[in-house]
Amino acid sequence: MRLILILFLTTGIMACQQQSDTAADTSSPLVVTNTGAAGPKLYIFDCGRMRLVSVEAFNLKETDTDVRELSAPCYVVDHPKGQLLWDAGLPSEFAQTDGPVTREDGMTNWLEETLASQVARMDLGFDMGSLEYVAFSHIHWDHVGASNDVTSGTWLVQQGDYDAAHADGNLSVPAVQPHLLVSIKERPTQVLNGDYDVFGDGTVQLIAAEGHTPGHQVLLVDLAETGPVVLSGDLYHFQFSRANRVVPLFNVDAERTLQSMDKIEALVTMTGADFWLQHDASLFDSQQKAPRFYQ
Numbered sequence: 001m002r003l004i005l006i007l008f009l010t011t012g013i014m015a016c017q018q019q020s021d022t023a024a025d026t027s028s029p030l031v032v033t034n035t036g037a038a039g040p041k042l043y044i045f046d047c048g049r050m051r052l053v054s055v056e057a058f059n060l061k062e063t064d065t066d067v068r069e070l071s072a073p074c075y076v077v078d079h080p081k082g083q084l085l086w087d088a089g090l091p092s093e094f095a096q097t098d099g100p101v102t103r104e105d106g107m108t109n110w111l112e113e114t115l116a117s118q119v120a121r122m123d124l125g126f127d128m129g130s131l132e133y134v135a136f137s138h139i140h141w142d143h144v145g146a147s148n149d150v151t152s153g154t155w156l157v158q159q160g161d162y163d164a165a166h167a168d169g170n171l172s173v174p175a176v177q178p179h180l181l182v183s184i185k186e187r188p189t190q191v192l193n194g195d196y197d198v199f200g201d202g203t204v205q206l207i208a209a210e211g212h213t214p215g216h217q218v219l220l221v222d223l224a225e226t227g228p229v230v231l232s233g234d235l236y237h238f239q240f241s242r243a244n245r246v247v248p249l250f251n252v253d254a255e256r257t258l259q260s261m262d263k264i265e266a267l268v269t270m271t272g273a274d275f276w277l278q279h280d281a282s283l284f285d286s287q288q289k290a291p292r293f294y295q
């Protein structure tokens with residue numbers, strides 16, 4: 001069954017990085033019919049695991065959830081017009097250690113194999129040197145960890161995260177590790193100011209959802225068999241947070257986060273999309289991983 005996806009959101013307003021101005025908004029809804037045969041495939045990769053000592057920073061009481069282990073997936077959308085890498089997991093250097101990497105705050109991290117190694121080993125018809133686009137839900141360290149291994153593609157980044165990535169010291173945005181952004185800042189870049197239809201056919205869309213960081217976004221992928229899927233970025237870290245609309249303490253803008261939650265939940269309702277909470281390790285464990293894919 002084919003899906004007709006009605007986009008109630010404005011189509012993306014894209015500006016090249018040299019441009020500071022934005023084009024006029026398009027107010028009429030875009031109706032997209034996914035014609036099937038050559039639709040995108042969605043691959044999921046294991047890009048690490050984190051174990052928390054506490055959920056306090058997420059504005060939760062320790063009794064609100066017993067979840068302490070978070071997944072950190074990477075995804076590749078394989079579209080007939082090229083591949084989009086969505087999120088890049090934990091830092092690649094973590095794969096060089098025998099055991100887990102423990103941070104000062106007690107958080108423990110594991111990365112078994114780098115994304116680059118996985119992609120090369122699986123022979124999927126693409127690799128880190130053949131991507132068309134690279135996008136991160138946001139620039140926190142646990143979502144850009146393999147970015148220095150990316151040697152291809154145009155970086156699609158919302159203005160807020162672009163500015164934060166280029167700011168000296170990144171003092172206004174916590175959890176940013178500048179050394180992980182060195183290479184991506186050298187890539188060709190499209191700075192976005194809102195939602196953006198990546199391949200122009202409505203099947204793969206970046207949806208602006210600021211608040212966790214200044215340029216946080218989620219990804220909407222319309223799959224011919226699976227149906228529409230929203231990859232959540234860090235709109236939420238826990239199912240409890242989603243159910244109770246809880247904003248983490250380290251988000252840069254709490255009010256904006258709540259607006260983004262409302263926007264994305266409305267999108268999920270309207271499209272009937274599956275909501276993939278990326279840090280939900282239980283969900284991640286239940287999903288099929290590359291070289292298998294969703295289509």
Ligand SMILES: [Zn+2]
Nearest residue numbers: 140142143234
């Ligand atoms: Zn995260």
